[in-house]
Amino acid sequence: GQSLEQPSEVTAVEGAIVQINCTYQTSGFYGLSWYQQHDGGAPTFLSYNALDGLEETGRFSSFLSRSDSYGYLLLQELQMKDSASYFCAVRPPTLSSGSARQLTFGSGTQLTVLP
């Protein structure tokens, strides 16, 4: 089956830059998404990479390399409010039945931002 690997925890200080990696253990997937989830809250969409390369959205950037089945989320100028869990997600290949598959999520990375 498909699986995504992320570090379970990352800690950084306010103002720093942090990179959260995500590797996908199967061949073929359609794009990489990133979601943020604060404690007790619903996941919210951050970014999506359909193609290889870097996508930038304000302080957050996301990168994808299909050949390496690897991506990362880069958070710059960290703020206390960035303390949250971050999930990568991929859309697996279409099932043999022809049904489209929805997203498969990694187990998440808990980011703690220290003052």
Place this chain on the structure above:
Amino acid sequence: EAQVTQNPRYLITVTGKKLTVTCSQNMNHEYMSWYRQDPGLGLRQIYYSMNVEATDKGDVPEGYKVSRKEKRNFPLILESPSPNQTSLYFCASSSRGLGAYEQYFGPGTRLTVT
């Protein structure tokens, strides 16, 4: 306001007592999904729906049922809940194509089965 709503938000029940968690979206999205979230396991998909009367199993469908009779609603049914279904449940919706990568999540339903 574009949103996904779930009810109830919290539920404590006993083993074997049938329950339904409702989910509704007002964005006219084709895709809807149910996930459960457990510590250390991330979000695991239970069922998803591509459109009205079109549903399919996700990664952990055992013990759950769904239906999609209307585009806006996608209820999750637990016919005979068991303690291993204690979890945090999220409903999500998205549009088709590339929009499927941006899912809108409901606020979650915390279920405890004793």
